[in-house]
Amino acid sequence: ARKIIIDTDPGQDDAVAILLALASPELDVLGVVAVAGNVPLPLTEKNARIVCELAGRPDMRVFAGCDAPMVRKLVTAEHVHGKTGLDGPQLPEPTMALQEQHGVDFIIETVRAQDGVTLCPLGPLTNIATAFERAPDIVERVEEIVLMGGAYFQVGNITPAAEFNIYVDPEAARIVFGSGVKITVMPLDVTHKALTTQARVDAFRDMGTEVGRMVAEWTNFFERFDKEKYGSAGAPLHDPCVIAYLLRPELFSGRFVNVEIECGSELTLGMTVADWWRVSGRAPNAMFMGDVDADGFFALLVERLARL
Ligand code: BDR
Ligand code: CA
Numbered sequence: 001a002r003k004i005i006i007d008t009d010p011g012q013d014d015a016v017a018i019l020l021a022l023a024s025p026e027l028d029v030l031g032v033v034a035v036a037g038n039v040p041l042p043l044t045e046k047n048a049r050i051v052c053e054l055a056g057r058p059d060m061r062v063f064a065g066c067d068a069p070m071v072r073k074l075v076t077a078e079h080v081h082g083k084t085g086l087d088g089p090q091l092p093e094p095t096m097a098l099q100e101q102h103g104v105d106f107i108i109e110t111v112r113a114q115d116g117v118t119l120c121p122l123g124p125l126t127n128i129a130t131a132f133e134r135a136p137d138i139v140e141r142v143e144e145i146v147l148m149g150g151a152y153f154q155v156g157n158i159t160p161a162a163e164f165n166i167y168v169d170p171e172a173a174r175i176v177f178g179s180g181v182k183i184t185v186m187p188l189d190v191t192h193k194a195l196t197t198q199a200r201v202d203a204f205r206d207m208g209t210e211v212g213r214m215v216a217e218w219t220n221f222f223e224r225f226d227k228e229k230y231g232s233a234g235a236p237l238h239d240p241c242v243i244a245y246l247l248r249p250e251l252f253s254g255r256f257v258n259v260e261i262e263c264g265s266e267l268t269l270g271m272t273v274a275d276w277w278r279v280s281g282r283a284p285n286a287m288f289m290g291d292v293d294a295d296g297f298f299a300l301l302v303e304r305l306a307r308l
Contacts, residue, residue, distance in 0.1 A: 001025060001026055001027055001028035002026060002027055002028065002116075002118060002246060003028045003030055003114055003116055003117045003118065003143075004021065004027055004028070004029055004030065004117070004118045004119070004120050004246065005029075005030050005031055005032075005033060005106075005107060005110060005117060005118075005119050005120065006018060006021060006029060006031075006032045006033070006120045006122065007033045007035060007065070007103075007107075007119060007120065007121040007122065007123065007127050007128060008032060008033070008034060008035065008044070008048060008121075008122040008123055008239070009034065009035050009036065009037025009038045009039070009044045009085070009122065009123030009124065010034075010038070010044055010047035010048055010051055010085055010086060011037070011038040011039075011044070011047070011081055011085055011086070011122070011123070011239065012081060012086060012087075012088060012218035012219065012221060012222045013122075013222065013237055013238045013239040013240060014038070014047075014051075014122045014123065014239045015047065015051045015054075015086060015214075015215075015218060016215055016218065016219070016237065016239070016240045016301070016305075017120075017122055017239035017240040017242060017243050018032060018048070018051045018052065018055070019051065019054070019055050019211060019215070019305055019308060020240050020243045020244065020247075020300075020301060020304050020305065021120075021243045021246075022052070022055040022057050022060070022308070023055070023304040023305055023307045023308050024243070024247055024304055026246070026247055027243070027246060027247070029060065030061075030110055030114070030117065031060070031061040031062070031063060031099075031106055031110065032048050032052065032060060032061070032062045032063070033062075033063045033064075033065045033103035033104075033106060033107060033127055034047075034048045034062065034063065034064050034065060034103065035065045035066055035103070035123045035124055035126050035127045036066060036067050036068055036069075036074050036076075036124070036126070037074075037076070037077070037123035037124045037164075037165065037168055038076060038077045038078075038080070038081045038085050038123065038164075039076055039077075039078060039081065039083075039084065039085035040067065040074065040076065041064055041065075041066070041067040043084060043085045044085060044123070045062060045063075045064040045098055046094060047084070047085050047086045048062045049062050049094035049096050049098065050086065050091055050092065050093075050094045051086075052096065053092070053094055053095065053096055054210070054211060054214060054308075055211070055308050056308060058095065058096040059096075060096075061099050061106075062096070062098055062099060063098070063099045063101060063102065063103035063106045064098060064099075064102070064103055065102065065103025065104050065107075065126070065127035065130075066103070066104065066126040066127050066130055068126075069124060069126050069168055069169035069171070069172065070126055070129060070130065070169055070171045070172050071171050072168075072169065072170075072171070074168065075158070075167065075168050077158070077164055080222065081222070082221065086218065087221050088214075088217040088218045088220060088221030088222070089213070089214050089217035089218065103127055104127050104130045104131050104134065107119070107127060107128070107131040107138075108131050108134065108135040108138055111131075111135075111138040111141050111142055112135070112137070112138055112141065115141075116143045117141070117142060117143055118142075118143045118144045118145070118146060118246070119142055119144075119145045119146075119147075120145075120146050120147070120242050120243065120246075121145065121147040121148070121149070121165075121176075121242075122147070122148050122165075122238075122239040122242060123165055123168075124165050124166075124168040124169040124172060124173075125147070125149070125165070125166075125169055125172040125173045125175075125176045126168075126169045126172045128145070128172070128176050129169070129171070129172035129173070129175035129176050130172070132175055132176070132179055133175065139179050139180065139181060140180075140181075142181045143182070144181070144182040144183070144184065145176065145181050145182070145183045145184070146183075146184045146186070146242050146245055146246060147165075147176075147183065147184070147185055147186065147242065148165060148185075148186045148187075148191065148238050148239045148241060148242050149163055149165035149166045149173065149185065149186075149187065149272070150163050150165075150166050150173075150185055150187040150188070150259065150272030150274070150288075151163045151187045151188035151189060151272060152187060152189055152272065152274040152276055152288065152290075153189050153276075153290075154187065154188035154189045154192050155188075156188075156271075157188060158270075159268075159269070159270070161262075161267065161268040161269070161270070161271040162262075162268070162269060162270035162271050162272075163187065163188050163270070163272065166261060166270045166271075166272055167269060167270030168270070170261050170262065170263045170269060170270040171263055173261045173270070173272075174260075174261040174263055177259055177260065177261055177285055177286060178285070180285075182287075183259075183285065183286040183287065184245060184286070184287040184289065185254075185259065185272075185286050185287065185288045185289060186238070186241040186242050186245065186252075186289055187272065187274075187288060187289065187290075188236070188238075189289070189290050189291075190241055190252065190254075190289045190290065190291065190292045191236040191237065191238040191241055192230070192232070192236045193236075193291065193292050193294050194236055194237045194238075194240075194241055194292055194294050194297050194298075195232055195233050195234040195235065195236060195237070195294065196219040196222070196223055196234040196235050196236075196237050197233045197234040198234070200219075200234065200298050201216050201219050201220055201223070201234070202216070203298070203302050204216040204219065204301075204302065204305065207302065207305065207306045209305075209306065209308065211305055211308040212305060212306070215305060219234075219235065219237065222235045223235040237301075240297075240301060241289075241292065241297070244297050244300055244301070245289075247300060247304075248296065248297075248300055251292055251293045251296045251297055251300070252289045252291065252292050252293075253289065253290065253291045254287055254288050254289035254290045254291070255276060255287070255288055255290065256284045256286070256287050256288075257274055257275045257276055257278065257284050257286065257288050258274070258275040258278075258280055258282035258283060258284050258285055258286075259272050259273065259274045259275070259285060259286045259288055260272075260273045260282070261273070274286075274288050276288070276290075
């Protein structure tokens, strides 16, 4: 099985991504590391534990990583995810414990100790960049980074120019995109094609399981924001695209291009400047996805989540 570390700020869509990973035998989830993002760290680490327990995996190791971006103040997204970050269904208090080790140390130690680890960031890139700064020797040992973040044609969701995960910690994103590691990006261009229409939400509920009901209620809650905002058929289900790519890469298509992160301009802070038309002459550094087979993606989700 492919070894992965999930780095996350749950978030309803992060929760679905974690469930998808834990339901998939092709993936060996070595640990889940929380980061501050959608909501502050004490909530994201707690939410990560709730989700692992919901998946029947109280044995999964959950770590707390960084509680703030590298140099900036934390920006959160309660307006999308609610006060808890996982608003929607009634949630139990988690009983499994948080690991004592700092999440960044776990990442460093694990990448040093194990061959072929893939990192799956689903939130701001603070933990990953901090690990790379603290332990430069691990950079060349990382197999691949598959992340949700950025936008090109679809531009921004937190500002007109920037996607949330990159905007929150652009300096961290710059470090990661400049690292030389193989990077695959699931930007808004992809995730805004993976829409939770009413029929798709119903398919989760119709699974008739606790997980199905939770996912239906989460996607319903989450939908409230994006439906109104973008006038689309449903909400983009961002983070599960990362895990789906690991399972079924043929569902996605994109281009290997240069991607640079804007860290200076106030107006376009956190913009992912993707050289889609290859006009800059700068060396490509990331596989920037642009399209997804949305029906295939949701079929995979339903098939896998039904196993939990
Ligand atoms: C990203 O930001 C968060 O709100 C979501 O969980 C996703 O990771 C989308 O911009
Ligand atoms: Ca997220």
